[in-house]
Amino acid sequence: MAEAARSWKGGVPAREDGAAKEEKAREGSVGLIQPPDLQLDRDRDLDPQRDEMRGARVVANPASRAQVEEQFLTLTIRKQVSYRLHLPHKGVLPCLQGSQPSRWGSRRIKHRPAVYKKAIAKSGLQHMVAQPNPTLALRSESERQIRSTVDWSETAIYGEHIWFETNVSGDFCYVGEQNCVAKMLQKPLSRRKCAACKIVVHTPCIEQLEKINFRCKPSFRESGSRNVREPIVVRHHWVHRRRQEGKCRQCGKGFQQKFAFHSKEIVAISCSWCKQAYHSKVSCFMLQHIEEPCSLGAHAAVVVPPTWILRVRRPQNLLKSSKKKKRASFKRKSSKKGAEEGRWKPFVIKPMPSPLMKPLLVFVNPKSGGNQGTKIIQSFMWYLNPRQVFDLSQGGPKEALEMYRKVHNLQILACGGDGTVGWILSILDQLRLNPSPPVAILPLGTGNDLARTLNWGGGYTDEPLSKILSHVEEGNIVQLDRWNLQVEPNTDVNPEEKDETATDKLPLDVFNNYFSLGFDARVTLEFHESREANPEKFNSRFRNKMFYAGTALSDFLTGSSKDLARHVKVVCDGTDLTPKIQDLKPQCLVFLNIPRYCAGTMPWGNPGEHHDFEPQRHDDGCIEVIGFTMTSLAALQVGGHGERLHQCQEVMLTTSKAIPMQVDGEPCKLAASCIHITLRNQANMVQKTKRRNSMPLLNDQQPVPERLRIRVNRISMHDYEALHYEKEKLREASVPLGIIVVPGDSDLELCRTHIERLQEDFLPCPSASQCPLQQEGDGAKLKMLSSQKLSPKWCFLDSTTADRFYRIDRAQEHLNYVTEISQDELFVLDPELVITQNVGTSPAVPDLADDSSSSVPTEQHFAFPSSSSSPALSSEAGGCSCREDNTLIDAAKRNDFQKFRELHQAGGDLMMRDSSGQTVLHHAVKSGSKEIVKYITENAPAEILDATEENGETCLHQAAALRQRTICHYIVEAGASLMKTDLQGDTPKHRAEKANDPDLAAYLENRQHYQMIQREDQETAV
DSSP: OHHHHHTEETTEEOOOOHHHHHHHHHHGGGOOSSOTTSOOGGGGGGOTHHHHTTTOOOOOOHHHHHHHHHHHHHHHHHHTOOOOOOOOOTTSSHHHHTSSOOHHHHHHHHTHHHHHHHHHHTTTTSOSSSOOOGGGGGOOTTTOOOOSSOOOSTTOOTTOOOEEEEOOOSSOOTTOTTTOHHHHHTSOOOEEEETTTOOEEEGGGHHHHHHHTOOOOOOOEEOOSSOTTSOOOOBOOEEEESSOOSBOTTTOOBOOOTTOTTOOSOOEEEETTTOOEEESSTTTSOTHHHHSBOOOOTTTTTOOOGGGEEEOOOOOHHHHHHHHSOGGGHHHHHHHHHHHHHHOOSEEEOOOOOTTOOOEEEEEOTTTTTTHHHHHHHHHHHHSOGGGEEEGGGTOSHHHHHHTTTOTTOEEEEEEOHHHHHHHHHHHHHHTOSSOOOEEEEEOSSOOHHHHHTTSOSSOOSOOHHHHHHHHHHOEEEEEEEEEEEEEEOTTSOGGGOOTTOBSSOSOSEESSEEEEEHHHHHHHHHHHHHHHOGGGOOOHHHHHHHHHHHHHHHHHHTTTTTGGGGEEEEETTEEOHHHHHHHOOSEEEEESSSOBTTTBOSSOOOTTOTTSOOOOSSSSOEEEEEEOHHHHHHHTTTOOOEEEEEESEEEEEESSOEEEEETTEEEEEOSEEEEEEEEEEEEEEEOOOOTTSOOOTTOSSOOOSEEEEEEEEEEHHHHHHTTTOHHHHHHHOEEEEEEEEETTOBHHHHHHHHHHHTTTSBOOOOTTTOOGGGSOHHHHHHHHHHBOOOTTOEEEEOOSSSOOEEOOGGGGGGOBHHHHOSSEEEEEETTOOOSSOOOSOOOOOOOOOOTTOSSGGGOOOOOOOSSOOHHHHOOTTOOOHHHHHHHHHHHHTTOHHHHHHHHHTTOOTTOBOTTSOBHHHHHHHHTOHHHHHHHHHHSOGGGGGOOOTTSOOHHHHHHHTTOHHHHHHHHHTTOOSSOOOTTSOOHHHHHHHTTOHHHHHHHHHHHHHHHHHHHHHHHOO
16 A cells, blocks of 8 residues: 555656556456556555455455555545445345444445445546546646536546536535535535536535545546547446436336435435436445446437547657757758647547437527527536537537537537528538538527428427437438529619618528518618617517517608619529519518528418419429518418519529618628529438327428328339439339328338228239230220239339439338328339330329228228219219218318319318318318318308317317417307317417417407307396
């Protein structure tokens, strides 16, 4: 022991040779009880417990053990060295079994929790390849500071806590009463909590943690090994808890106590990495738990292990070699050294790639969403490695992305508004990462239109971050179009008319959401300028909204944007839209990339019967051009849409005077210019998956349909190989097989059963000799191919990729949702389909029967049309058949008003219900068809208004949940009851409140009071 003590001089450990380090590395797998640089080989004879830690059954002199412990405790106090004492397994020592009661045995049993505390104090810290550089421990007390952020400098302390202030009063100081400064002073002191391990101490007691050597979970390791990629395990980081949620992993019982709030007793031992917890007693927490590897918990796939992050020492060879050289060569050497030091970084990432790993980088903008950002940073440091969580106010995302650029399967979580997401995407463009990591969104801003589009919602409330991490892991990777804005001055404008307040360039040259000019940009610009001039007046969200409303009203009254159409020229894909714009006289023009705009509204709407336009997508390489008059702007807030002008891939916009514009919410007043809008690239984004068994996301781009109607097309192996990389030609060569109706969250395994059922009435596939298709017409050929039965070896094709169709292994069909590989069409590959001629044109889709309203799904049948029309369809005057009623529901689902009206006038029953009890009005509400809803309320019996489906929901419940204000107005005015409750006891007003639509909830509450007063008047009337 004396030699071990002399190896420390003034708290500085003596240097070791390579052999000693290798010997210590081998012993590190069982856990050393001394600090890393204390040579214990000389004390091997003085510590017989060393064999006990290896599980050996030894009988030792208890008295000598007590002396060893006392000597070590003395050394610990004198040199502030942690003595990590391991307990033997039950039955190892006779004294623990009660055969020889002694001072050692009684003391061990009595102070077992305290011994555990010492044993756990450094658990998980000495199992890395090499320990922290001892020279870093030389920092004086004055240099040490209470850190609230992660230290990325070369002087970072290994296992350093990350403190933030807390007012928690129920937790006792972690250092214990014997070391607590507040206990000794008998007065309350400020408290701090560690974000990574969640211990609470008084601020003056932080130094006491260093004395007992309790460190935080390690977030990196030292580069002391020759092979930095050798497999290294992560050990548990055990922490004592006086309060613990959940149940013990060993016995399955809870951690409840009678007086848990004020209890000083340690009830649990939990790991800061994997969150496993055990009772603080011998029967639950075994000694092997201290040394076993840690799984990193439920989110191990996204956690960056501390073994991946290496701290490297500053290179010293150049400085040493320069002293031995001549003076003439010193400048050349120093410049080379300076260049190398400029590239040197204290930390590097050395990942160990695994197909199961999806490491996540979290970027948080603390300025977004009030004080939410700071709290989210602290919470993510608890669930993840603190070195994968970054505060964007501390330098931006570039350095972090550069450091992690070589990590395989990297993903990014952007916590902030749409501007934060755009910032990260622009840095990814600069770094040119290949492949570019997909970006998920935790919305903290105000608008969050991009987050709404990708199903992440309009704002973060109090959803557990553990669930957010699960959503990121399970999310689908989709593409987002990004657009360039190239601005050049308009030289045709008279220079004397130039506006001095205008600028010559836009605030951003790329947009992800929208680019607009006119009324909305003017209001945003005035708000922006006023806030910059008087920031103290804009510290309240309510005041901001009032200012917006006042500015909008002022601009409306003055008509400052009325002449917009006279000063713009718009050419889309070579088509001049200027005459159309001048006829419309819009006060606002929007070039929209995503379906959402202005905090959740949908200005493009659903084109429906307008065949000139397609539904809007964020990955189709097209941009939507929309014009707004003041009327359409007002209707936008209640479900209306703007004037659809064009869908195009390129725009040339020319302005003849200075006009307010905004790019993704960043406003400016741009001088007369020529603006060229072209597609820049596509960014990878993470779209939150929709679960059928969870509450519907009210801000989703499209609600999850209850049932999907999908056309199934068959492709032959001949066409698949010949047209491998020509998707459109391969699509045209496909042969319609039929239509299936499946639940909205179906996987391919379920779709296979429906397709097999579709084949039951088909003929076996004939041979080539039996099928002389080349002698028959196209109609007979199509009918024959469609009625051929699929061969047993058919498989699904993924048609959603950008370059080609891909086959899907049958063993993996249960892992793929049908919505992930198709859009309204499903393609299957039949390797045994015989076609003597390629189908040159796309065949007409057969009008297949759909028995989706049947309560028994196995009774679905599909009929292919003959050359002549069916008499059952031509004579409909005799009443409405079941097929006609189903067609009525289908028309309501498709928002086809003309077809719906024709079917009803031909005898269709508006009171028709499907298998789940939903009426035609329910389906019209879900599809958002205002015309059909109004038509039904005017023509159907009044009973339909309060008709309920299997969950007790009326059509008004569903309209309120979907925040459809105009439809709610139609239904209420028609006489629907506002006091009817569903099976959960919710009225329509409650559903509107849950949908975060206070205005709609207030309207429904007002009408509800009116109905109650009206009913009381009727009941009391004489």
